[in-house]
Every structure is written in C-alpha cells, then in structure tokens.
Amino acid sequence: MKLLSSQVEGYIERSSWIRKMFETGMVLKKKYGEDAVCDFSLGNPDVPAPAAVGEGLKELAGCADKPFAFGYMPNFGYPSLRTKLAAAVSVEQGVKVDDTDIIVTCGAAGAINALYRAILEPGDQILCPAPFFVEYGFYAQNSGGELVTVPSKPLTFELDLDGIEKAINDKTRVVLINSPNNPTGVVYSQEELEKLADILKKANEGRERPIFLVADEPYRFLAFDDVDVPSILPLYPYSVVVSSFSKNLSLAGERVGYALINPEMPGKEELLAGLVLTNRILGFVNAPAVGQKLLEKALGSQVDKSIYLERRDAMASVLDKAGYSYTMPKGAFYFFPQAPGGDDVKFCAALQEEKILAVPGTGFGYPGYFRLAFCVGVEVIERSVDGFKKAIEPFK
Numbered sequence: 586m587k588l589l590s591s592q593v594e595g596y597i598e599r600s601s602w603i604r605k606m607f608e609t610g611m612v613l614k615k616k617y618g619e620d621a622v623c624d625f626s627l628g629n630p631d632v633p634a635p636a637a638v639g640e641g642l643k644e645l646a647g648c649a650d651k652p653f654a655f656g657y658m659p660n661f662g663y664p665s666l667r668t669k670l671a672a673a674v675s676v677e678q679g680v681k682v683d684d685t686d687i688i689v690t691c692g693a694a695g696a697i698n699a700l701y702r703a704i705l706e707p708g709d710q711i712l713c714p715a716p717f718f719v720e721y722g723f724y725a726q727n728s729g730g731e732l733v734t735v736p737s738k739p740l741t742f743e744l745d746l747d748g749i750e751k752a753i754n755d756k757t758r759v760v761l762i763n764s765p766n767n768p769t770g771v772v773y774s775q776e777e778l779e780k781l782a783d784i785l786k787k788a789n790e791g792r793e794r795p796i797f798l799v800a801d802e803p804y805r806f807l808a809f810d811d812v813d814v815p816s817i818l819p820l821y822p823y824s825v826v827v828s829s830f831s832k833n834l835s836l837a838g839e840r841v842g843y844a845l846i847n848p849e850m851p852g853k854e855e856l857l858a859g860l861v862l863t864n865r866i867l868g869f870v871n872a873p874a875v876g877q878k879l880l881e882k883a884l885g886s887q888v889d890k891s892i893y894l895e896r897r898d899a900m901a902s903v904l905d906k907a908g909y910s911y912t913m914p915k916g917a918f919y920f921f922p923q924a925p926g927g928d929d930v931k932f933c934a935a936l937q938e939e940k941i942l943a944v945p946g947t948g949f950g951y952p953g954y955f956r957l958a959f960c961v962g963v964e965v966i967e968r969s970v971d972g973f974k975k976a977i978e979p980f981k
C-alpha cells in the first residue's frame with residue numbers, strides 16, 4: 586500500500602543533511618555522553634528569551650479565564666499587535682510602514698509559504714543565491730514553484746550579480762535573499778542591493794507580472810561589528826520583507842513572524858488580500874494567539890546579543906588555531922568555512938570521528954564548505970579545538 590505521495594516519498598529519501606547530522610548526534614551522544622560531543626549542527630537558538638517574555642506569559646495566564654482570550658482573530662493577526670509591529674518595523678527598515686502593510690504569520694516560514702501560494706503560477710521560478718536555507722526548495726515546491734540557485738562568490742559569499750542577471754527569464758517570479766545569511770553569515774551591502782534592484786527594475790520592463798524581491802530577515806537583529814543591514818524597501822517597489830521572532834526573542838517554537846509588503850508597492854492591497862486568504866487556507870488560519878499576545882508585550886526587547894558575539898569570536902579563534910579558511914561572519918550565528926581537501930561530505934565525516942557535528946555545504950547547495958552553528962556555549966566551542974586540529978591533519 587502506498588501511503589505517501591511520490592513527491593514526499595522522494596523528499597524523505599533525500600532527507601536533509603541537518604536531520605542526518607541530528608540523528609548521528611543522537612547516536613554519538615548516547616554512546617559517548619552529551620558532554621563528549623561538540624554539536625554545531627542545529628541553528629536552534631539556545632540563548633534564553635528576554636525577561637519580557639516570561640513576564641508576558643505570567644500576565645497572559647491571568648487572562649485565560651476571559652471569554653475568547655485565545656480565540657480566533659482576523660487572519661492577519663490582532664489589530665493592536667499589527668499597529669505596534671508597524672511602528673517597530675518602520676524604525677528597523679527606515680521606511681514609514683502602516684499596519685495594513687503587515688500580516689502576522691506562523692514564523693518567517695509561514696510568511697514565505699503564504700506569499701508563494703498567493704503569487705506563484707505552476708512552473709514559476711524563485712531565484713536565490715547559493716548557499717541557501719535548506720527549506721527554500723520545499724517552500725517553492727509547496728506552491729508549484731521551482732527553486733533556481735546562483736552560486737555566490739567563493740569564500741566571501743557576495744552576490745554574483747552578473748550570474749543573477751543571466752539567470753532571470755520569463756519564468757522568474759521571485760528573487761529571494763537572506764541577510765544576515767544562513768549559512769554564511771554574510772550581510773549584503775547597500776551597493777550590492779542597489780545593483781540587484783536595478784537589475785530587477787530593468788527585467789520588469791514590459792512584464793505583466795512583476796518579479797518580487799523577497800528579503801528573509803530573521804537574523805536582522807544579529808549583525809556584528811556595527812555593520813549596517815540595509816533595507817530593500819527604499820530600493821525596489823515590488824519588495825516584501827519576511828521575518829520572525831524565532832531568533833531575536835528565542836521564540837522559534839512559538840511560530841510568530843510577519844510579511845511586510847512595501848508601502849510603495851502599486852496594488853499592495855491586492856497582495857495583502859491574497860496573503861490573508863492564503864494564510865487562512867494553507868491551514869495556518871492565523872499566527873498563534875499566545876505568541877502574538879506575548880509579542881505585544883515583548884516587542885522591543887531581544888536576547889543578549891553579546892552572548893552570540895562572544896561565541897563568534899571564540900569560534901573564529903578555534904578555527905584560526907586549527908588552520909581553517911573562512912570569512913568572518915558579519916551576522917547570524919553560523920560559520921561556513923572551506924572544507925579542507927574540498928570534499929565537504931568526507932570532511933564532515935572526519936569531524937564526526939572527532940565527535941564534532943557540522944553540516945556539509947552540499948546540504949545548502951554549495952559543496953566544498955561546511956556549516957557550524959554556534960548555538961552552543963563557549964565552553965563547547967573551546968573544547969572543540971583539539972578535534973578540529975586532528976580532523977584537518979590528513980587533509981593538509
């Protein structure tokens with residue numbers, strides 16, 4: 586009996602590298618003990634949520650006996666939260682945003698899926714720089730689209746703008762960028778984004794269906810060394826920002842995020858109506874009531890960024906001591922070093938021998954590199970130095 590669709594069967598068969606590492610990690614931890622394994626495989630924020638989240642939860646408990654305390658609300662989210670969000674993102678993006686430009690979603694993932702369902706025709710293409718967040722391919726296919734990737738420049742991971750321009754064709758419907766980036770930590774510069782916007786404006790000439798520029802920004806808050814994370818909104822009218830509170834409030838499991846439509850987009854009301862509908866019919870209905878109410882109280886707070894900064898510097902020091910090549914991440918909580926010897930899968934296996942878990946770049950559409958997530962304490966990072974040194978030896 587065949588229970589699954591062929592597509593999902595295929596997905597499971599080619600199951601993600603991150604999941605494979607997670608499973609290997611479980612085996613290693615069981616065999617050698619939790620403390621013996623240095624697990625850099627998962628980007629699951631471990632830094633505790635700020636105090637406002639706990640305080641908000643206590644307050645919410647006091648409202649639980651009220652009728653409709655956690656009932657349905659408009660599919661776009663609680664109006665009061667939308668107003669507060671509009672004020673907060675106006676500051677972040679440097680652009681005046683109205684509450685009607687925003688829909689609250691089940692995380693950035695929910696926002697991307699609702700958007701694609703609203704705008705894609707079967708066979709439409711999503712153009713995205715590689716390496717890329719693993720789920721992007723699935724999200725495209727969920728709505729009949731296809732993810733097409735353009736490799737970023739080696740080691741620095743700047744955008745290959747010529748490559749992007751050449752890859753645009755009649756089927757291109759979205760260009761999707763993620764900055765600060767998972768898995769590279771790159772932050773795109775104002776100049777790169779301006780050039781990208783110019784390419785898209787030119788490509789849009791004579792088109793009935795515009796190309797959307799979508800910026801996936803759950804790591805916007807986590808930029809280091811005072812680097813600026815430029816907004817795409819002033820650069821290109823058909824742009825949408827998707828983001829969430831998974832990382833800046835360590836609320837990844839609570840599923841609250843948003844899609845923000847460029848206030849200057851011609852016909853934006855139609856796009857918003859589409860998103861409200863698809864958010865509903867995809868079965869999200871609305872973002873979680875508890876998460877939204879918490880957000881109203883916690884908006885403006887964030888996790889202690891200095892913890893991530895300390896870890897980034899500790900990881901850089903470990904990689905330097907062990908002789909790895911990498912570009913210092915300017916944001917997010919990942920390193921994407923070159924795999925010594927060039928074969929990332931083989932090298933990650935060598936790291937595993939040293940009880941270090943990393944994800945091969947192949948899993949992110951960019952072989953020859955590997956990803957390290959620093960969602961672990963500094964002590965784990967420092968402890969890994971000998972393992973990194975031993976793993977690289979045979980590849981020198």
Ligand code: PLP
Binds near residue numbers: 692693695763801
């Ligand atoms: N986009 C990127 C680049 C991510 O790294 C993640 C999660 O790790 C997501 C989207 C999904 O985030 P959310 O929890 O907001 O759905």
